[in-house]
Amino acid sequence: MNLLRIWKLAEHKTLFVFQVLMNIGLAFITIAVSDFTRKAVDQGIGGGQISTTILKFVLLTLIGTVLSYGSVICQGRFSVLLIERLRNMTTAKLVNAEYGFYEKETTGSISNRMLRDMTCVADYMSGGMPEFLTNIIIFACCFMYLLKVNLAMTLVSAICIPMAVILAKKVASPTYDTIEKFETKIDEVIEIAQDTIHNVRVEKVYGLQDLRKDYFDKNIDEATAYYVKYEKLVAKAGGYKYIIKAMPMLICIFIGFYNSYRGNITSGELIAFVLLLQNVSKPLSELTRYVTEFKEAMVSVDRMMQIVDVKEEAFGEEEEKEKSLVFELKDISFSYDVADEQGNKEILSHINMQISQGKAIALVGASGSGKSTLFKLLMGFHKPTKGEVCLYGRSLNDWDIEKARRQMAYVAQDTYLFEGTVAENIGYGKEGATLEEIIEAAKKAYANEFIMAMPQGYQTVISERGSNLSGGQRQRLGIARALLKDAPIFLLDEMTSALDVESEKLIQKAIEEYSKSKTVILIAHRLSTIRQADEIYVLDQGQVIEKGSHEDLIAKSGMYSKLYSNQQNQISYKEMATSEDTL
């Protein structure tokens, strides 16, 4: 059971135990006060007994104050420490999770779990659960005491126990389902809010504000509807509470006064009975609330545990072996774990590749042909469904994946920039990099000039996701970061897609320079940029349909040759259009 797993995860369990013990202590003070009252009424207080009784009351009140204070302190501390533990654990999981997890889960859902669900779990573990346990123990103790005071009256009052259980079951059973649907809707609402913020330019240009607002409102309304349903359940629980609480009181008043009148019970016993009956009827009347709270917390517990149970990337033991063959792809096939009517669609089929040290390899092909997916396999983000990817002669499965990735520098299609300064963003390429090294890398990536033109140069703070930079500038920072890493393998995904012609040429020069001593694998859409590549692989629907040097492939007059001449024609057409414009 997941709740038990959370309990095992919790450190400082003694705080929880102290809290429950202090609450029980408080309950015993109530019992003691009832007992005093019974004795005082039955035996009467006279003379010196008054001061002793008052002293005892004062002493019990003082002890009660200390216990109550201690209980609240323990509760708060336990909750804070549990949240800290869960946050550390889930953050570690999120950092090491298999890449596939991020392709399945939305950021909305992950954010919601890290904030709302985590707080909900900690609140329950430090509030609802100890309260429930305390009241169950108090219930048992008071019930036994009442049996001693008056057996018949206690047994008649006990009629409300099965009633409370039946009502709790009836009211609380739809809670889990309702809260789970509510939380899933909130995940979507957060996702829509994040999307709206990140795509604000597109929305404004296309006039999508009303459409997006309606979509947002629709989802908020759906989430609200689930919460209203849950609130109705809570209200029902509140309603039943008074029936369950009032019933034993009524029974006890009728039977008690009757018995008192008949002389079967003393007045003191009757007062003590009425006072203590509250301690028995309270947990019973609150049972529906306890179960509802428990079910609500269980939704959050299960959602949290889905993160805790995320498969982490395997960390093998094998050390790197220097071999001339950098990558070898042995008959690999791959499908994403998304089944449609025809089952899992094969994205890559029977790919064989041998990439030697110091070579420049280019992957080309139409959009959706599987180039980026192949990159994900090379970086170990996904494992092939069939076949094997070997790095320096060893299967990637046998590598410590962190060490394997240390051999690679990667420039993505859209460079992700973190919050922080320009220098920090480039510096992520190498641990402990000096400013001189950062500037050197930026120069090589032809980024130094535009960085120096920024208000604070290398110390300029980058806005969220680099929104204060152009696409080309972001990419050049990404390239600088990769050059700083100085890894033996360089993976470039469409590196020139966001660059102007001049920058593209300069960067190409830098990469050519760099690739003399490195192995470069690049995905290219502009075929003119890869004429110098040692080997070009042409992908079509997940298969390698042609391979060879630029000259070989042109001579073959196949797909590459067609793509190349199409692009050349487009370029000459553009050039013609530009020269006509200038005339």
Ligand SMILES: Nc1ncnc2c1ncn2[C@@H]1O[C@H](COP(=O)(O)OP(=O)(O)OP(=O)(O)O)[C@@H](O)[C@H]1O
């Ligand atoms: N996470 C994913 N889950 C399911 N299918 C995916 C996923 N990522 C990509 N695909 C599918 O895999 C196929 C290959 O995509 P991939 O991104 O590898 O192509 P590509 O050749 O890099 O395209 P482009 O040049 O447009 O970037 C596409 O049909 C795409 O829809």
